[in-house]
Amino acid sequence: MVVNAVKYWLPETIISNQYFEDNFNIKSEDIVSKSGVLERCKCNHGENTNTMAIEAVVGLFSDMAHSVQDIDLIIGCTYTPYDTVGTLAHAVQKYFNIERAKCFTVNSACSSFVNALEITDCFFKVRKASKALIIVSEQNSRYVDYSDPKSGFLWGDGAAAILVSEENNSEKSIEVVDIQTSGLGTIGKSIDGVYLRPTNGGLKMPYGKDVFQFACNYIINDTLNILKKNKIELNKLDYFIPHQANARITDYVSKQLKLQPHKVLTNIEKLGNTGSASTPIVLSQNWDRFDKNETIVISVFGGGYSSGAILLKRL
Numbered sequence: 001m002v003v004n005a006v007k008y009w010l011p012e013t014i015i016s017n018q019y020f021e022d023n024f025n026i027k028s029e030d031i032v033s034k035s036g037v038l039e040r041c042k043c044n045h046g047e048n049t050n051t052m053a054i055e056a057v058v059g060l061f062s063d064m065a066h067s068v069q070d071i072d073l074i075i076g077c078t079y080t081p082y083d084t085v086g087t088l089a090h091a092v093q094k095y096f097n098i099e100r101a102k103c104f105t106v107n108s109a110c111s112s113f114v115n116a117l118e119i120t121d122c123f124f125k126v127r128k129a130s131k132a133l134i135i136v137s138e139q140n141s142r143y144v145d146y147s148d149p150k151s152g153f154l155w156g157d158g159a160a161a162i163l164v165s166e167e168n169n170s171e172k173s174i175e176v177v178d179i180q181t182s183g184l185g186t187i188g189k190s191i192d193g194v195y196l197r198p199t200n201g202g203l204k205m206p207y208g209k210d211v212f213q214f215a216c217n218y219i220i221n222d223t224l225n226i227l228k229k230n231k232i233e234l235n236k237l238d239y240f241i242p243h244q245a246n247a248r249i250t251d252y253v254s255k256q257l258k259l260q261p262h263k264v265l266t267n268i269e270k271l272g273n274t275g276s277a278s279t280p281i282v283l284s285q286n287w288d289r290f291d292k293n294e295t296i297v298i299s300v301f302g303g304g305y306s307s308g309a310i311l312l313k314r315l
Contacts, residue, residue: 001121002173002315004066004163006284007059009052010271011041011157024147031153036247040156040272042141048082050091052159053137057092060161066131068096073129075119076105077112077136077276079196079303080143080203092135102129109194109302110243111181112136112276114310117164118179124166134162138275143196143203151194151205154246156272160280168315174290177311178230180222184305188214194303215245215301219253222309223299230311232295237263239290243300244268244278253299276302290314 016039017028031037043052053076061068076088083091087105092098102123108115116134123129140155168175185191193214194205205211219242227234240263242250247268254264265282274281279298290296296312 001124001176002165002168003176003312004165004170004173005060005064006160006162006280006287007056008158008160008281008284009056009059011043011047011052013042013044014039015042017153020146020153024149024152026149026153034248035154036268037154037272038269041158043139043157048142049078049080049088049137049139049159050082052139052157053088053092053135053161054095056137056159056161057096057133057135060163064163066163068098068133070131071098071101071133073120073123073132074098074101074103075116075132075134077107077116077134078105078138079107079109079112079275080139081105082139088135088137092133108183108306109304110245110276110278111300111302111306111308113280114179114298114300114308115181117176117310118181118308120164121176121179130166132164134164136160136162136277136280138277140203140273140275143198145202148204150208154205154273155203156274158271158274158277158281160277160284162280172287173315174296175313175315177313178226179308179310180226181308182218182222182306184214184218184307187305191304193305211303212246212249214305215243215249216252218301218307219243219249219299220256222307223257223297226297226309226311234258236295237297238294239263239265239286239296241265241279241282241296241298243302244271244282245273245301
């Protein structure tokens with residue numbers, strides 16, 4: 001299974017830390033010390049989870065020989081849906097009139113992209129599909145309370161579209177060498193650590209320390225495990241893309257893994273926490289950086305809790 005291409009899309013409106021100082025007396029230096037975030041993108045009127053996803057798909061196919069009509073599997077990923085009945089995946093299917101594709105949306109919070117890629121692999125192996133479109137889109141601004149001093153400043157909006165095929169048919173494809181995922185609803189604060197309850201407070205993170213502790217542990221362990229399983233020494237890893245949850249988490253994980261700074265790819269400073277879209281956005285932003293045979297690990301931790309890792313190799 002290979003990733004043929006990834007494209008991201010971001011809203012034009014940027015909310016800097018000054019907004020939180022001016023409106024909620026939350027100091028920029030406090031935001032930076034807690035999260036590393038300097039600014040984040042926010043949807044404008046008329047933009048939402050679905051429209052961002054559609055724009056990402058338009059960008060994905062704008063410079064490719066592939067046709068969107070070749071897609072036979074569409075998987076949406078989001079915990080911030082515009083519509084909970086007509087799902088993200090169905091919105092994309094309707095917009096592009098992809099008639100013959102299987103179509104559904106998954107949610108494991110910030111781990112959703114990794115789970116979607118694992119599901120795609122399963123569909124390919126049982127010959128139920130051969131060319132998949134994964135769309136990852138989060139409109140955190142729809143649900144967040146910006147006045148919340150604990151985490152209101154953390155979140156950003158953004159989307160990515162990923163074309164995945166059973167066999168390599170592109171000069172710059174990236175092989176999906178291995179995937180592992182875990183459901184972690186039995187540990188720590190679990191479903192109460194970070195949550196989105198639309199009718200009861202929206203997007204909140206009341207137990208940030210609990211999230212921090214388990215995110216660090218699982219991102220580290222999942223990274224080490226997937227490398228060990230595939231007989232790759234840590235010092236031979238070329239690039240590392242952690243979930244963009246918090247710069248403090250990334251810093252701690254990187255130090256524990258003893259990774260050189262140039263190997264750790266991030267965007268949280270400019271985009272904030274874009275949820276499940278964060279790692280494919282980083283992958284897209286750095287797509288042309290990767291050279292032949294270089295290895296990349298994506299490692300994530302999501303609310304609920306959940307975790308996962310992907311081992312990639314540039315072909």
